[in-house]
Amino acid sequence: MYRPAGSPVRLLFEPLVVMAVKGVLTNILDISLTANQLALGTTTSELTGTWELPQRRYLNGLGPMPPTQVLAQAAYAEGNILGLAYLSAKSATEDLSIVVFTDRLAKCSSFLELQNSGTGTLQQRLG
Numbered sequence: 001m002y003r004p005a006g007s008p009v010r011l012l013f014e015p016l017v018v019m020a021v022k023g024v025l026t027n028i029l030d031i032s033l034t035a036n037q038l039a040l041g042t043t044t045s046e047l048t049g050t051w052e053l054p055q056r057r058y059l060n061g062l063g064p065m066p067p068t069q070v071l072a073q074a075a076y077a078e079g080n081i082l083g084l085a086y087l088s089a090k091s092a093t094e095d096l097s098i099v100v101f102t103d104r105l106a107k108c109s110s111f112l113e114l115q116n117s118g119t120g121t122l123q124q125r126l127g
Contacts, residue, residue: 032085082104
């Protein structure tokens with residue numbers, strides 16, 4: 001059973017929010033492609049590997065920043081990259097996920113719209 005922090009009420013399931021996202025994204029660096037991984041000096045194994053222990057060690061000053069965060073920082077520092085497309089470490093198929101640097105949406109003539117999946121009501125537009 002799931003219990004939110006500090007809550008006396010136990011829930012039978014973890015909360016779930018489903019939203020539809022539609023939009024136009026440009027300047028996405030696809031790090032699922034082997035050629036791009038080679039150019040960046042990384043591998044699928046490194047990109048989908050365990051990150052929690054290295055992250056904890058880094059935050060406690062006991063180790064370097066995890067490679068995925070170093071890569072994301074370098075992509076952001078480049079200035080023109082809107083986000084990264086990558087293979088999901090949790091999916092059994094080769095589904096792509098995207099991380100978006102939302103502060104760059106307007107600069108890249110891109111946008112995302114978040115809509116309520118039940119009603120289609122526009123919740124927010126970014127970009």
